[in-house]
Amino acid sequence: MxxxxxxxxxxxxxxxxxxxxxxxxxxxxxxxxxxxxxxxxxxxxxxxxxxxxxxxxxxxxxxxxxxxxxxxxxxxxxxxxxxxxxxxxxxxxxxxxxxxxxxxxxxxxxxxxxxxxxxxxxxxxxxxxxxxxxxxxxxxxxxxxxxxxxxxxxxxxxxxxxxxxxxxGKSKLPRTSLEVRRRIKDRDGFLDFGDIRGQAAAKRCIQIAVAGWHHLLMIGPPGSGKTMLAERVPYIMPELTWEECLDITKIYSSAGRIEPGGGIITRRPFRRPHHSISDKALIGGGSVPVPGEMSLAHGGVLFLDEFAEFSRNVMEALRQPLEMGEVFIHRVRGNYRFPARPLVLAAMNSCRCGYYPDRGMCRCTPGQIQAYMGRISGPVLERIDMCIHVQRVGYEHMRASEAIIDSGEMEKGIKRARECQKRRFSEENISYNSEMDSRMIQRYCSLYKESESFYEQIYERFHLSARTFQKILKVARTISDLEGSEQVGVAHLAEAVSYRLPDETYGGEGWQ
Ligand SMILES: [Zn+2]
CATH class of the missing domain: 3.30.230.10 (Ribosomal Protein S5; domain 2)
Structure with missing residues (x-):
């Protein structure tokens, strides 16, 4: 039978x-x-x-x-x-x-x-x-x-x-219906940027990073609040669409990370792997491959704290998923694909002791400071669009009754920029400014006449490389989108230039 x-x-x-x-x-x-x-x-x-x-x-x-x-x-x-x-x-x-x-x-x-x-x-x-x-x-x-x-x-x-x-046909099971409370708007455990005093520059930079999906490197001394800033990022990201919820849930499902009785994941993930993580745990692997942290953070934030402490091979492993937005794992008996498009927020100290450029506290030699930055893999830095130096909050900010920028305020600009990008890329297969290739940069980053000559000066003055040249244009595009401006102006370019990475000026000038 x-x-x-x-x-x-x-x-x-x-x-x-x-x-x-x-x-x-x-x-x-x-x-x-x-x-x-x-x-x-x-x-x-x-x-x-x-x-x-x-x-x-x-x-x-x-x-x-x-x-x-x-x-x-x-x-x-x-x-x-x-x-x-x-x-x-x-x-x-x-x-x-x-x-x-x-x-x-x-x-x-x-x-x-x-x-x-x-x-x-x-x-x-x-x-x-x-x-x-x-x-x-x-x-x-x-x-x-x-x-x-x-x-x-x-x-x-x-x-x-x-x-x-x-x-x-003896006793029928009831048909299961979806009880998912669309918890997308649920504010349980919501972390607000309003909890952080001062740090206006860092908040501005994060707003740009989220609006255009630009990976961001934060450099600053211990205790400057890099972690507090990173933790609040998922809450200013746009709400997930139903399709995005399903995609994220599929990843967690295949990793066996959905609690029994759990349903659809409706919140953007925040993953913070320790720097001792292996390359397999970060990008995925195993004899029957399961997704790694890179995929578990898909659609949300991957926070890489103590970035300089990650081992070399782990950093190299980041390269391909950052490039493709996906992880491919090949096995003799089948190929596996996991989406991996998180917003990467990396954080590190500026030197081994962490206090550079405060010469009163830092005892590192210039050579040691250079070597510390040199730990970050070049190809990975290439994929990071922006960098900001996060300072310890000064006494005047801790005490003053100055206005504090909160999440609600940051979200407004992000929404505006997302709308601009949706319209702009309606006929392209990308969604964010950071994903533009050279052709699209040419087409969509049109400069005002005075911006053109300003950028030429910058290019010559700082000896920008071709890739830095393009990154700055992409970031400037996002900054102008935050304002709803059609074209990229001088102020937008100037701000974008200030977020370039330390190694991106000739001879490490910006770093020293
Ligand atoms: Zn130092």
Whole structure:
């Protein structure tokens, strides 16, 4: 007796459909799982058999063969337990095969017959909906994640028995509906820039970085508030669209980082990996690749504190995702792709002791100061558009009753700049000024006549390299967008020049 049930597996953040075939035949009693499966799937036989038995079904002593098809890619994970159990129960005529063709089943079976949530549900269910499946059966803990796909009917069960009773028509499971409170506007735990006194220059720079998605390097002594500034950035970013929420949730789902019972992620992530992190943990990896911090921060902020302390190979690993906005991991049995487009905020001290240029406190030699900055990989610096020196807040700011710039104020300009960019790039495949290539810079960064001659002077005076030349234009474009200005003016250019990186002037002049 043969039976086929559909399931799926998540590879990268894409779902792939898998046919789970069961065959029960006479012969020496045995239980095998085959079809290019990983060790954990091969081991699942004992679990499936015991789970079925403890759900109250008796399995006749026969040969049970489970095949996962197609065999052209490696199947890992524990989500095939439920479809395999359903296929076997269908073979021994406990379930009629009629409903099975339009349904997919995913879930891990525990020895007592209850269902355990698995990772990677959202990508698989989205794929199933695209392929035209009508019904989807998942463990209770995965219900909300699956229900985000509105084109498919989701049924969540706590035990194998509940699934079987539903398929037998004895007691129907209720259809799961999405309870996601669109918490995008929810201000729980909201961190406001208004909590930080002074730092007007740093706040301005952050506003520009967010508006045009420009990666930013903050240099300053310990205790100058770089971390406080970074933590507040996700809250001034534009609200996530529903598609962006789904993309971020898929990444977390494939990493197995959604809490059981958790649903769609509606907030921009803030990730802060420690500088001792490995390259695999930062960009993703493993024998069955899972996303790294770079992808977990997709759409949000990746804060790299103590930037100079990250090891060389970790910094080199950043290069490709910063360039592509994606991480590709190649394995013999399949290629994996993870989106990785966070806003990178890097922070570092200006020298080993941290107090340069305060010569009263810093005891480093000029050579040591140069060497400290030299730790940052050149190709990574190339991808960072802006740099700001964050100073310790002076006494006069701590005490004065001067107006404090808060998040609400910063958001206003950002919204205006986002609107400008949306209009500008409606026919391009990019969304932010920082993503412009040379052709687009030529086309969209038109300068006023006086700006043109001003920029020529700057270019000659500072011996700008070609890439610095372009970066400054992109940042200036964002600054003019914050004002809603059509063209780039002298003031915009002058401000953008002040954010160039320390190594970007001839002979490290700006650094010394
Ligand atoms: Zn020093």
């Amino acid at each position: 043969f039976c086929r049930v559909y399931s799926g597996v998540c590879m990268g953040i894409e779902g792939r459909m898998v046919r789970v075939e069961a065959d029960v035949s006479n012969g020496l009693p045995a239980f095998c799982v085959i079809g290019e499966v990983s060790g954990e799937v091969r081991e699942s036989g004992g679990r499936i058999r015991t789970g079925i038995k403890n759900s109250g079904f008796s399995l006749p002593p026969k040969r049970y063969l489970i095949n996962l098809a197609p065999a052209d890619f490696r199947k890992a994970g524990t989500g095939f337990d439920l479809p395999a159990a359903v296929a076997i129960l269908c073979c021994i005529e406990q379930i009629s095969p009629e409903l099975l063709d339009n349904s997919i089943f995913i879930g891990e079976l525990s020895l007592n017959g209850s269902l355990i949530p698995v990772k990677g549900i959202l990508p698989v269910v989205s794929k199933a909906a695209k392929e035209g499946f009508k019904y989807c059966f998942v463990p209770w803990g995965n219900a909300q994640e699956a229900a985000a796909v509105s084109e498919i009917e989701v049924y969540a069960a706590k035990t194998l028995n509940e699934v079987v009773a539903h398929l037998q």
